[in-house]
Amino acid sequence: MCGILGLYSFGEEVPVEAVIRGLEAMRERGTPHGAGLALYRPSNRPRIKAFSREPVGNKYIKLHSDLYDIELEEPVDINGYIYLNSRWIDVYKIVGWPADIIKTYGINGLSSKVWIGHTRYPTNSPGRLPYYSHPFTAGDVAIVHNGDLSSYGANVNFIKYRARVKFTGNDSEAIAYLLLSLVGELGVEEAVNELMYGRRYRWARLDGPYAVAFIIGGPRPVFGAFVDPQHFRPLYVGMTDSLLVVASEAAAIKAVEPNAVVWAMRGGEYIIAEGDEIRGNYRRRYVYPDLPQPPQGAIDASRYDAVSLAPVVRTELAKRGEVEVVNVNGHRYLGNGISSGVLKVWGIVGNASANVMSGGTFLVYGDVQDDFGDAMNGGLAAIYGNAGDALGQAKRGGEIYVYGDVGTRAAIQHRGGVMVVGGSAGKYLGEYMGGGIVVVLRATNDEEVGDMIARGMVGGEIYIRGEVPREYISHVNRRALERYAKSLLMDGLIDGEKYARLLEEDSQLIVEQRELTEEEILKLNQYINKFNKLFNLNINIERDIFTIIRPKA
Amino acid sequence: MRQLNIYLRPAVHRVPEFWSHDRIDYVRRSALEGLPPYALEENPSKIGRLLDRLAFKDLRPREVNELLKRAESLDVDVGIDFFGTRLTAPIYLGDMSFGALSGNPNIAIAKAATEEGVVAGIGEGGLHPEVAKYKNIVVQWASARFGMDMALLKAGLAVNIKIGQGAKPGIGGHLPGKKVTKIIAELRKIPEGSEALSPAPHHDIYSIEDLAQRVKALRDLTGKPVLVKVAAVNKIMYVAVGVARSTAEGIIIDGAGAGTGATPVSVRNHLGIPIDYAIPVVDKWLRENGVRENFLVIGGGMLYSASDLAKLIALGADMANIGTAALLSFGCIMCHSCHTGGCPTSLTNMIGARPDLDIKWASAMLRRYLRALRLGLKAILYALGMDNLKELAGRRDLLGLYYADESVAATIGVDLLAKGEIAFYQDYVPILPRELYEEGKVPITGMGGVVPGYTYPARRPLDLLRIEAAQVTHPSVDPYREEVDVRVYVNGFEYDTPVVVPGLERAAVMAGYALGALVDGDGCPEPQYCLSSMPHIRLPPLKYIEPREGVVVIDERLGGDVWLEEAVALLDERARQAGIREKMTIIAAGRLFSGADVYKLAALGADLVEPREAFELLSSKQAPSYAVKRRWYENLISGLTKELKLAMGAGGITNYFHMIGNRDLLRSLDGRIAEKLNVALAGN
Numbered sequence A: 001m002c003g004i005l006g007l008y009s010f011g012e013e014v015p016v017e018a019v020i021r022g023l024e025a026m027r028e029r030g031t032p033h034g035a036g037l038a039l040y041r042p043s044n045r046p047r048i049k050a051f052s053r054e055p056v057g058n059k060y061i062k063l064h065s066d067l068y069d070i071e072l073e074e075p076v077d078i079n080g081y082i083y084l085n086s087r088w089i090d091v092y093k094i095v096g097w098p099a100d101i102i103k104t105y106g107i108n109g110l111s112s113k114v115w116i117g118h119t120r121y122p123t124n125s126p127g128r129l130p131y132y133s134h135p136f137t138a139g140d141v142a143i144v145h146n147g148d149l150s151s152y153g154a155n156v157n158f159i160k161y162r163a164r165v166k167f168t169g170n171d172s173e174a175i176a177y178l179l180l181s182l183v184g185e186l187g188v189e190e191a192v193n194e195l196m197y198g199r200r201y202r203w204a205r206l207d208g209p210y211a212v213a214f215i216i217g218g219p220r221p222v223f224g225a226f227v228d229p230q231h232f233r234p235l236y237v238g239m240t241d242s243l244l245v246v247a248s249e250a251a252a253i254k255a256v257e258p259n260a261v262v263w264a265m266r267g268g269e270y271i272i273a274e275g276d277e278i279r280g281n282y283r284r285r286y287v288y289p290d291l292p293q294p295p296q297g298a299i300d301a302s303r304y305d306a307v308s309l310a311p312v313v314r315t316e317l318a319k320r321g322e323v324e325v326v327n328v329n330g331h332r333y334l335g336n337g338i339s340s341g342v343l344k345v346w347g348i349v350g351n352a353s354a355n356v357m358s359g360g361t362f363l364v365y366g367d368v369q370d371d372f373g374d375a376m377n378g379g380l381a382a383i384y385g386n387a388g389d390a391l392g393q394a395k396r397g398g399e400i401y402v403y404g405d406v407g408t409r410a411a412i413q414h415r416g417g418v419m420v421v422g423g424s425a426g427k428y429l430g431e432y433m434g435g436g437i438v439v440v441l442r443a444t445n446d447e448e449v450g451d452m453i454a455r456g457m458v459g460g461e462i463y464i465r466g467e468v469p470r471e472y473i474s475h476v477n478r479r480a481l482e483r484y485a486k487s488l489l490m491d492g493l494i495d496g497e498k499y500a501r502l503l504e505e506d507s508q509l510i511v512e513q514r515e516l517t518e519e520e521i522l523k524l525n526q527y528i529n530k531f532n533k534l535f536n537l538n539i540n541i542e543r544d545i546f547t548i549i550r551p552k553a
Numbered sequence B: 001m002r003q004l005n006i007y008l009r010p011a012v013h014r015v016p017e018f019w020s021h022d023r024i025d026y027v028r029r030s031a032l033e034g035l036p037p038y039a040l041e042e043n044p045s046k047i048g049r050l051l052d053r054l055a056f057k058d059l060r061p062r063e064v065n066e067l068l069k070r071a072e073s074l075d076v077d078v079g080i081d082f083f084g085t086r087l088t089a090p091i092y093l094g095d096m097s098f099g100a101l102s103g104n105p106n107i108a109i110a111k112a113a114t115e116e117g118v119v120a121g122i123g124e125g126g127l128h129p130e131v132a133k134y135k136n137i138v139v140q141w142a143s144a145r146f147g148m149d150m151a152l153l154k155a156g157l158a159v160n161i162k163i164g165q166g167a168k169p170g171i172g173g174h175l176p177g178k179k180v181t182k183i184i185a186e187l188r189k190i191p192e193g194s195e196a197l198s199p200a201p202h203h204d205i206y207s208i209e210d211l212a213q214r215v216k217a218l219r220d221l222t223g224k225p226v227l228v229k230v231a232a233v234n235k236i237m238y239v240a241v242g243v244a245r246s247t248a249e250g251i252i253i254d255g256a257g258a259g260t261g262a263t264p265v266s267v268r269n270h271l272g273i274p275i276d277y278a279i280p281v282v283d284k285w286l287r288e289n290g291v292r293e294n295f296l297v298i299g300g301g302m303l304y305s306a307s308d309l310a311k312l313i314a315l316g317a318d319m320a321n322i323g324t325a326a327l328l329s330f331g332c333i334m335c336h337s338c339h340t341g342g343c344p345t346s347l348t349n350m351i352g353a354r355p356d357l358d359i360k361w362a363s364a365m366l367r368r369y370l371r372a373l374r375l376g377l378k379a380i381l382y383a384l385g386m387d388n389l390k391e392l393a394g395r396r397d398l399l400g401l402y403y404a405d406e407s408v409a410a411t412i413g414v415d416l417l418a419k420g421e422i423a424f425y426q427d428y429v430p431i432l433p434r435e436l437y438e439e440g441k442v443p444i445t446g447m448g449g450v451v452p453g454y455t456y457p458a459r460r461p462l463d464l465l466r467i468e469a470a471q472v473t474h475p476s477v478d479p480y481r482e483e484v485d486v487r488v489y490v491n492g493f494e495y496d497t498p499v500v501v502p503g504l505e506r507a508a509v510m511a512g513y514a515l516g517a518l519v520d521g522d523g524c525p526e527p528q529y530c531l532s533s534m535p536h537i538r539l540p541p542l543k544y545i546e547p548r549e550g551v552v553v554i555d556e557r558l559g560g561d562v563w564l565e566e567a568v569a570l571l572d573e574r575a576r577q578a579g580i581r582e583k584m585t586i587i588a589a590g591r592l593f594s595g596a597d598v599y600k601l602a603a604l605g606a607d608l609v610e611p612r613e614a615f616e617l618l619s620s621k622q623a624p625s626y627a628v629k630r631r632w633y634e635n636l637i638s639g640l641t642k643e644l645k646l647a648m649g650a651g652g653i654t655n656y657f658h659m660i661g662n663r664d665l666l667r668s669l670d671g672r673i674a675e676k677l678n679v680a681l682a683g684n
Helices: A016-024 A099-105 A152-160 A171-186 A188-197 A250-256 A309-320 A478-490 A496-503 A518-535 B021-033 B061-073 B104-116 B150-154 B182-188 B208-222 B236-245 B265-270 B275-288 B306-315 B324-329 B359-383 B406-412 B434-439 B506-514 B564-577 B595-604 B612-619 B626-650 B671-677
Strands: A003-009 A035-040 A047-052 A060-063 A067-072 A080-086 A089-094 A114-119 A136-138 A141-147 A210-216 A222-227 A236-239 A243-247 A261-264 A270-274 A277-280 A322-331 A342-349 A358-365 A378-383 A399-402 A418-421 A434-440 A459-465 A509-515 A545-551 B054-056 B080-082 B085-087 B091-093 B119-121 B137-141 B158-162 B173-175 B196-198 B226-231 B250-254 B296-300 B319-322 B399-404 B415-419 B465-467 B488-490 B493-495 B536-539 B550-555 B584-590 B608-611 B666-668
Touching: A003 A016, A003 A141, A003 A210, A003 A222, A003 A250, A016 A035, A016 A099, A016 A114, A016 A250, A035 A099, A035 A141, A035 A210, A047 A089, A060 A099, A067 A080, A080 A089, A080 A136, A089 A099, A114 A141, A114 A210, A136 A171, A141 A171, A152 A171, A171 A188, A171 A210, A188 A222, A188 A270, A236 A250, A243 A250, A243 A270, A250 A261, A250 A322, A250 A342, A309 A322, A399 A518, A418 A518, A434 A518, A478 A496, A478 B506, B021 B324, B021 B359, B054 B306, B061 B359, B091 B104, B091 B359, B104 B119, B104 B137, B104 B359, B137 B150, B150 B208, B158 B208, B208 B226, B208 B236, B226 B236, B236 B250, B236 B275, B250 B275, B265 B465, B265 B595, B265 B626, B275 B296, B275 B306, B275 B406, B306 B319, B306 B359, B306 B399, B319 B324, B324 B359, B399 B406, B406 B415, B406 B671, B434 B626, B465 B595, B506 B626, B550 B564, B564 B584, B564 B595, B564 B671, B584 B612, B595 B608, B595 B626, B595 B666, B608 B612, B612 B626, B666 B671
Parallel strands: A322 A342, A342 A358, A358 A378, A378 A399, A399 A418, A418 A434, A434 A459, B091 B119, B091 B319, B119 B137, B137 B158, B158 B226, B226 B250, B250 B296, B296 B319, B399 B415, B536 B550, B550 B584, B584 B608
Antiparallel strands: A003 A114, A003 A243, A035 A089, A035 A114, A047 A067, A047 A080, A060 A067, A136 A141, A141 A210, A210 A222, A222 A270, A236 A243, A236 A261, A270 A277, A459 A545, A509 A545, B054 B399, B080 B085, B173 B196, B465 B666, B488 B493
16 A cells, blocks of 8 residues: 655755655555654653543644544553654654645654655555554654555564554554564564565565565664565665655655655665665666757646646647657656657656557656556657566557666566667566567666566567576476485486486476577667667677577477 | 257256256246246245345245236336446346357347346457447456457446456466467457466556556546456455545455356365455445445346345445356356366357357347346335335345354344354265376366355365455465465475375375475485474364474374364464464364365464375375376375465465464354354454
8 A cells, every 4th residue: 555755864854844745746646544754853751642532641632533642651541542652753643645744733844864754545444543544663663664464464473472562453563563573683684684585583574565664763763665575566766965765656756856866676675774874785776868858848747746647648649749748757647548649758757658559659758667558559669767667568569668777577468569678677577478579688787687587478589688597587496306306216217317307497488598690680680779779879789698588389 | 050049957066056956947937038936035045145044124025026927017216327328227247258258158248238228347358349339348457458459448338447356366367278269369469379368466556556546547548437346355345445445436346156267176165255245344344434425336246136136235235247147047057167168058268169159049048037137126126115226225224134143244234133153064075186186287167156164065164264365455476477485394394385295105105205295104215204203293183282392283083172273273372372383383184175275274373284185085096007196196286285376376475384373364254163263254
């Protein structure tokens, strides 16, 4: 569920208004059913806050639906739920949109160097009470979460017998308790690893989709964010010299800090900031060509919200045949269903754009977020930047050119046409691929392509420049294979020769690593030439080793 | 060529299931006469669906049935507005694709729906040119995008985003290459003879906010209302509220037991909940969250009679989704062989030449069946003193529930009029499918109707538990192509599957060792693979077992005072309380048969599971040689493990070892069993 944002400043404190601006940029990810913030805000005594059915003490605010937000001197039994007890962290959460937080609590101008925030789309608990709004805290740990855990029951089992906890029933709450418990035993970095991979403890591993940002209070606050190994949820990172921002959408980071360098995290990556340091297993991916200046008279996207720009563009395109749009920042559905004309946009194109596109030309000067080119049948799209997840899903025709990187599950169910990627690709490239050509050049970013390549591929061809490790394509459990072969030998069911042959890998795919044949060069060059021309590059594929993947049948 | 236009004798089932001859006869008589044999059953049933145990409190069935003869002239409107098109009855003929069906049935359905004034979903697989001629259709946006283009999207009255279906919640689709014939290939826009895979989730929809994005994208693209079809999974209420908030105009909820062209048997039988549990709970949640108004709720799965329709609407639905019964009206004999390509009634996609279904005959039969349902509904409404359907919607107060427990009645919000239990038991010996042990394949079947303990006899309380599947709120995982890890560790030693193999003979021992399973026996080439080499205790299933570190085998062959499932659940809980759960290994051995059984025992707290019955059935089979027998055992182990992985993947679970004891993954159809096993009741 939801949109998350987190930031850590190495310099000036950041005002609440900037955080809200980022969250409001992800309005399409939220609802009026929950929003919240946590910030680093040391105090000389614990801050105890609760939602209560009755007012208690003298510090309280009456919320709607007969509920009070109360601040207590000490933890006492109340008819409600204590959502904060920490001397390092402060939390504000409401039922409403992010902007309503400032209004409800009158916290204009409140500043901190560390923030996390959340706009909520309720999944597994009602959106009527602020109990269920994020952030969730456990001691000095505060978290925001986008996703829905399938491991919730197991995680609760882990926590239940270690700490006395009053659960609201929201799955995200479990993450705060797990983190608190694991950080104490393992330190922050190992705790995050444990949540993602579960190597030491049972039942602490998170399963299902999650992108999480957290703050751990203390004299020296720790900030961090991580995203599930399958990359079921998006998480972008933005940096300047003095600021680290993470968010569910690139557009949100740009709304906080227009000058930030922004890129997408891959599944299983985490980033941690503490003191003056940033650490983690993340990689910086930031590649762009020189971009042309937008013309005068282009449509100004900042006048439209995320969903109302698309119909305007469609109408204009039908009328004029060529349309330019500037200041695009997360606007969705652009170019959906177009069959002719030229569309040029500057900025970050929002999710689900260029869907069911059957003709025409779509040039993006900047990045595209997830699910660009879904069910595309024809036409040409060129991205002068990077693409998010599921690029060209179920694409049956047409051409997509990407200057930089593409995310997870690029070319999933790709059935026709071509996709050329100048940089690298995340996990599950070409999953269920049924036809067409996918080329990953690793020229603008020479990073390894993620593993699980060509899972369930039944047609088409994938060309990846360089030698891709075999286990990235079809993972073979050597231990199991050797034991199996040995057992056959022991029963006299195979001879030594067969035994050796068995240990060679069996795969549904033909995988070759070699230079391209003349025929292949001829076939690919028509696209590589176009790629070079579009992005003003000079990539030559003739002398390099490629990993070539196609199905056996 | 001869065209098929007659009824064949219905298939005979060894173990009774939902689509009995009586029910098939109800549909056929309705289709022949244009009037149902009766509008309401004489008495509530002691076994079966909740719908069969429900009755309208104030109605006398006999009097209502008397009304049937003059139903046409009764001044009652059972029509409903479907986004600007007035339907004559609240019926949606649900989503059978060209590819699942053989073409002529698709045309017959679209024709009958349009002519009789109901609506038909065309399913995934492109727009058949003959189907496109009919107005009352709903097109589908599904995970594979087969045949997707603007022409398809612009057709029909609405667009339906298909997330899942009742017969295989959280499972992807697979049309084998041999069924992808020329015309199917053209419409789906894929090469002829190529495998047609549909991913389990939409890979752009991993959460509710992603769904909202797709709903709005399709509305932006087509200007049409958008429906979302989901399976009735354990947590359907969260899904439904999320769908309503996504701005979709409606939801189609497909319950357990619903039909299909092909589904893994263990998935069909154990995942998701029946529609009569789902609808009242969904209706209640939608109302409480203020999103029920102007939101269309369509429910389906094992519906066939006018009485079903009336009760489902009273429980909280607006419309009923009818699929299987429509096929029954023009010839289906419920032989469960849709997936083989050998449908004897020419309904499902066929391999090789067979007579085509007579479209004229089929659509006329379906029209009369629809008419019969409409008249039956009119009679019931009239008897209730109502003028139109709206008055009936959500009137749970008009119903009474018989022969159930209080917690079920409370969950669905209906008064309990006679106490009883949902679970019904009958012993039978299951058949070990050939494809399982000869080929190591997960057994596949066609059509639904089997929900153990509910529409099909249960053999033990475990059968009443329903496994969670993911719809919308988180993604399912395809275990054939993606990571689902089923390794388990005992004392730090790694096994490749949690299926424990009874060491019945050398072939079984060696097969277990070969596939990295723990063998309950001795003679393993490496001792760690044999249970006999490690310290363990073996106990019968007892209500009280002292938790202790190390390996505990609970073996139901030793007798005991409770069911195996209960003993496992109790011991797991007790061990956690004692703080030693991580230091102990619980192995459950018993009369267990499928990967779904393994899943359920694991979720109740077993680390490893020994499905003895499956192996014993295999051991009694004569094999031509040791080599063959050994291969059969290997296939059985890998087949059971695949079934387990399918169930895990459906719920988006990627690691077995970390899910053990996660009871949140299970729901019980029966209140007493829920209490005993410390599992929540379906609908909660």
